Amino acid sequence: MKLRATATGPLIGTFGVPGDKSLSHRALIFGALAAGETVIAGLLESEDVLATATALRAFGVRVEQFGPGRWRVIGGAWRSPDAPIDCGNSGTAVRLLMGAAAGQGVRATFTGDASLSKRPMRRVTGPLEAMGVRVEGGERLPLTVEGPVTRGIAHLNVPASAQVKSAVLLAGLGTHLAVEVAEPVPSRDHTETMLAEFGVDVEREGHICRLGAKRTLDARLVEVSGDPSSAAFALGAAAIVPGSEVTVKNVLLNPHRSGFVMALQRMGADLAMDNIRGRGGETIGDVRVRFGPLFGAEFTAEEIPSMVDEIPILAVVAAGARGETRIEGLDELRHKESDRLALMAEGLTACGIEARADGDALVVRGGPIRGGGQVRTEGDHRIAMSHLVLGLAAEQPVVIDEAEMIATSFPTFREAMRGIGAKIEEVA
Ligand SMILES: O=C(O)C1=C[C@@H](OP(=O)(O)O)[C@@H](O)[C@H](O)C1
Ligand SMILES: C=C(OP(=O)(O)O)C(=O)O
Numbered sequence: 001m002k003l004r005a006t007a008t009g010p011l012i013g014t015f016g017v018p019g020d021k022s023l024s025h026r027a028l029i030f031g032a033l034a035a036g037e038t039v040i041a042g043l044l045e046s047e048d049v050l051a052t053a054t055a056l057r058a059f060g061v062r063v064e065q066f067g068p069g070r071w072r073v074i075g076g077a078w079r080s081p082d083a084p085i086d087c088g089n090s091g092t093a094v095r096l097l098m099g100a101a102a103g104q105g106v107r108a109t110f111t112g113d114a115s116l117s118k119r120p121m122r123r124v125t126g127p128l129e130a131m132g133v134r135v136e137g138g139e140r141l142p143l144t145v146e147g148p149v150t151r152g153i154a155h156l157n158v159p160a161s162a163q164v165k166s167a168v169l170l171a172g173l174g175t176h177l178a179v180e181v182a183e184p185v186p187s188r189d190h191t192e193t194m195l196a197e198f199g200v201d202v203e204r205e206g207h208i209c210r211l212g213a214k215r216t217l218d219a220r221l222v223e224v225s226g227d228p229s230s231a232a233f234a235l236g237a238a239a240i241v242p243g244s245e246v247t248v249k250n251v252l253l254n255p256h257r258s259g260f261v262m263a264l265q266r267m268g269a270d271l272a273m274d275n276i277r278g279r280g281g282e283t284i285g286d287v288r289v290r291f292g293p294l295f296g297a298e299f300t301a302e303e304i305p306s307m308v309d310e311i312p313i314l315a316v317v318a319a320g321a322r323g324e325t326r327i328e329g330l331d332e333l334r335h336k337e338s339d340r341l342a343l344m345a346e347g348l349t350a351c352g353i354e355a356r357a358d359g360d361a362l363v364v365r366g367g368p369i370r371g372g373g374q375v376r377t378e379g380d381h382r383i384a385m386s387h388l389v390l391g392l393a394a395e396q397p398v399v400i401d402e403a404e405m406i407a408t409s410f411p412t413f414r415e416a417m418r419g420i421g422a423k424i425e426e427v428a
Pocket of ligand 2: 048093309
């Protein structure tokens with residue numbers, strides 16, 4: 001299915017953002033590790049998260065939906081699954097589950113779709129092997145891991161990856177060995193925060209975190225707040241479509257996830273945050289963006305982890321800003337669902353924007369957005385959604401070549417965008 005986005009005027013209203021993907025994977029996995037019944041509200045029911053739910057059932061865990069976004073997980077001891085675990089398109093699912101399975105002392109084979117099968121896995125199997133876990137396979141899926149963990153680890157998390165950090169910590173839950181992860185540049189810390197909420201002793205000291213004495217999880221209620229990576233599409237659209245004013249409520253404002261909001265502010269966006277409060281160890285709040293003049297800016301490699309999934313939409317915002325934007329340190333973008341650095345440069349160029357990859361930097365010169373391009377997404381949800389937002393601010397509609405995969409992270413994207421007045425429709 002192809003989709004076309006057409007500019008029709010200002011975007012106005014409250015954007016219906018779904019639950020956060022990172023928190024949703026973790027709520028299911030941690031619930032599966034906790035003895036007793038964990039109840040989750042606001043779970044993101046996207047394909048990636050459903051892949052995690054299905055995988056957990058294969059490990060012998062009871063996982064049930066009992067209402068929209070409402071799930072129940074009865075955790076306990078895991079068993080080795082009979083068949084390979086298909087993690088679909090989800091890097092988070094496969095990397096966290098490899099660590100968790102090793103920590104549970106079971107044996108499991110992991111597979112994924114064409115995109116996931118191209119992504120690097122040694123970054124996880126390397127530290128797991130150092131922890132004494134048996135690994136069969138090489139850099140890519142399919143891979144088999146077999147616990148138990150027999151050695152402690154002091155892992156240096158470079159490049160900053162929350163998935164790798166999480167895999168190491170989850171593997172360490174099955175032991176009393178010393179397990180620590182140090183990160184020169186911090187990655188998102190949801191695993192540390194949520195493990196602590198589940199009653200695990202997690203010691204945090206600067207950019208080091210280590211497992212303490214209590215490594216069992218106590219079942220609990222988890223409320224999943226709005227996904228800032230999904231909210232970014234509406235906030236970015238409001239920033240570049242004349243006359244817009246959009247609010248996103250109850251969105252996660254964890255500093256390691258707020259890079260995009262900070263970037264909008266640095267570019268001069270009319271942005272306000274309100275109703276800031278805590279929930280489940282995380283900070284959440286409402287964010288409102290009004291259209292106004294934007295200016296190009298420079299972003300350094302250290303800033304990237306706090307907005308790693310938002311670089312595609314940041315590049316679209318840069319297209320609507322005056323002057324040049326340079327985003328440094330994007331090597332990791334080449335290892336996501338697609339080579340996002342190359343595809344953003346290509347897609348923006350196809351829509352009349354001056355954009356290029358310069359080593360591991362992305363350089364975008366803002367100006368009038370001609371649009372009119374047909375954009376190649378290579379099955380990457382964020383490339384798809386970002387270019388649809390571009391179409392809402394362009395002189396000519398923008399068409400994306402494939403749209404089904406938007407469901408991996410944001411199945412209600414079109415409905416939510418329609419809710420603020422965006423015109424996004426199917427084309428033959
Ligand atoms: O831990 C997580 O939930 C995630 C971590 C990030 O990946 P890396 O750990 O590879 O940076 C991010 O890109 C992904 O969408 C979700
Ligand atoms: C990179 C992403 O996810 P994952 O690594 O879980 O596939 C993403 O959602 O942009």
